[in-house]
Amino acid sequence: KLATKTKGATFTNLGLYTATDWSKASAAARKSFSESARELEAEHEDALRIVHGKQASEYMPNTGHDKGSAAVAIMRRVGFNLKSDLAIYIGDDTTNEDAFAAVADLGVGLRVGRPAPTSNASYSIKNIEEVWSLLERIIEVRNEKLIEGLAPSARMF
Incomplete structure (x- = not known):
């Protein structure tokens, strides 16, 4: 809901995790979006692993998996040879x-x-x-x- 209320912000369901991007929002909207997002993050911090980027954030279930473990899993699956x-x-x-x-x-x-x-x-x-x-x-x-x-x-x- 937060991303849809903020012009220039997007929320993307990437399957195993979700991402928000507010790089196209105005400076005032970015500030408001960021503050509201941090409040929501605080409510769910135990269940989520949150990675903040430049003007984006990724939200993943706190399972111990991340882009690194995904990259290694892909390499194993395709038969990566050391x-x-x-x-x-x-x-x-x-x-x-x-x-x-x-x-x-x-x-x-x-x-x-x-x-x-x-x-x-x-x-x-x-x-x-x-x-x-x-x-x-x-x-x-x-x-x-x-x-x-x-x-x-x-x-x-």
Whole structure:
């Protein structure tokens, strides 16, 4: 109800958790929304794990699961190989810190935006354009390695 009463705020049911985003609300509406949300959070703090981001919050049942445990579960499900696979987790907010920590020993966490000294991300990258450039370069290097590994007769196109 709170998000629907605040112009520019959204409430999204993401299945296992819910999220609010008030980044498109006016400054006055953001302040009012934030104060009201904190009151509601206080009423349910024992049942919920709440992660606050820049202008968003995520609400999860207090079960011990988070984006980090979800990332690890996905890697297990798809048969992630510790010797040959590289995990890359990309996020732009404090709501991604659990996942950055979870993939730290399995690959790379990339924080998009300004570096945060307390972040669990391995690296920070300026913006989404740099993310795309990096991913394209990773694909190029991977393809070069695959071609190098082929028998000489298979390398001809």
